[in-house]
Amino acid sequence: MDFSIAILFFGFGIGVLVGMTGMGGGALMTPLLILLFGVSPTTAIGTDILYAAVTKTVGGWRHLKMKTVNMGLVFWLACGSVPAAVFGVQLVSWLQDRLGEDKLDSLVYAVLGGTLLMVGIITLGRALILARTISERDDFKIELRHKIAAVTIGATTGFVIGVTSAGSGTVIAVLLIAVFRLTPKHVVGTDVFHAAIVLWAAGIAHFGHGNVDLGLVGNILLGSVPGVVVGAALMNRVNQDGIRIALGLVLILSGIFTVQKGDPVVWPIAAVVAGMGFGLILMAPRWYQHFRPPEAIEAEKEAARKAATGPD
Numbered sequence: 001m002d003f004s005i006a007i008l009f010f011g012f013g014i015g016v017l018v019g020m021t022g023m024g025g026g027a028l029m030t031p032l033l034i035l036l037f038g039v040s041p042t043t044a045i046g047t048d049i050l051y052a053a054v055t056k057t058v059g060g061w062r063h064l065k066m067k068t069v070n071m072g073l074v075f076w077l078a079c080g081s082v083p084a085a086v087f088g089v090q091l092v093s094w095l096q097d098r099l100g101e102d103k104l105d106s107l108v109y110a111v112l113g114g115t116l117l118m119v120g121i122i123t124l125g126r127a128l129i130l131a132r133t134i135s136e137r138d139d140f141k142i143e144l145r146h147k148i149a150a151v152t153i154g155a156t157t158g159f160v161i162g163v164t165s166a167g168s169g170t171v172i173a174v175l176l177i178a179v180f181r182l183t184p185k186h187v188v189g190t191d192v193f194h195a196a197i198v199l200w201a202a203g204i205a206h207f208g209h210g211n212v213d214l215g216l217v218g219n220i221l222l223g224s225v226p227g228v229v230v231g232a233a234l235m236n237r238v239n240q241d242g243i244r245i246a247l248g249l250v251l252i253l254s255g256i257f258t259v260q261k262g263d264p265v266v267w268p269i270a271a272v273v274a275g276m277g278f279g280l281i282l283m284a285p286r287w288y289q290h291f292r293p294p295e296a297i298e299a300e301k302e303a304a305r306k307a308a309t310g311p312d
Helices: 003-021 025-035 041-065 071-099 101-133 144-164 170-180 184-208 214-237 240-260 264-291 294-309
Strands: none
Touching (some): 003 025, 025 101, 025 240, 041 071, 071 170, 071 184, 144 170, 170 184
16 A cells, blocks of 8 residues: 555544544554654654644544633643643753664653553543542532642643653543543543643654654645544444543554564563553542542442431
8 A cells, every 4th residue: 555545544543533532643643653664763652643633623623613622621730731841851862862763762762662552551541440440520520639639630641741752642631531520521531632732742742852743744634634523423323432442452562563673671661651551540430539529429428328227
């Protein structure tokens, strides 16, 4: 298959996935560029981030018109994610100067592969565990504890995005569910809109360091932009959990293959990053309980008491 046609095809498929679920942009396109098309890791990451910025801008605009974006939450997430993402890009550039291209590529394979494993684990956990343990809400009043949590989440995930391009959809989506208990449509809308902001920041930073292939970005966008429009229209018509399970398995396989391209010396780094995915899924229900308002907890206890004792 011709290179441009293949890129167009994959771009459309991933665009549909992003439009439907808010996930899969960086986590899928970057390993595809590396494993199937032989693009160098740093160029694949920078190119993917800039393409994803445009794609998620289109998706974010559609979700904004559908009123599924929590703008207050987006603001506080971006306060942490934008500077952290730019710092991540600067760190990659600094390491490139200190380590050289070959050693940096090996390190990036380990970190990227570990991140893909982490994102895959989180995606599976979201579909198999969190969806059954956490109640949801369309909106809520943003208090100080929510602002602190949002900035912290933004800073952590923003750094990961700047270094690896992965996680702008999946990791933040899980935390939006666990910490803020948003409904699926508001998780996707808020996630995609925020991702567009942080990806533009990271993409411009990568472009400034020469890590972006603009011709490749253009080819991917020809497929991904219409894909996002189609995906957003299909969001409420598909089995979200089924898609997430399949996506999680694909990401785990992609992570394994990506890690294997690097030096075995740095494989433990991938194992540590992947382990964070298990930790996040295990901690998410606890964070959910911690961030619940006291009145909701009391109402639940009262309902349980009445169920146990019967009506007065």
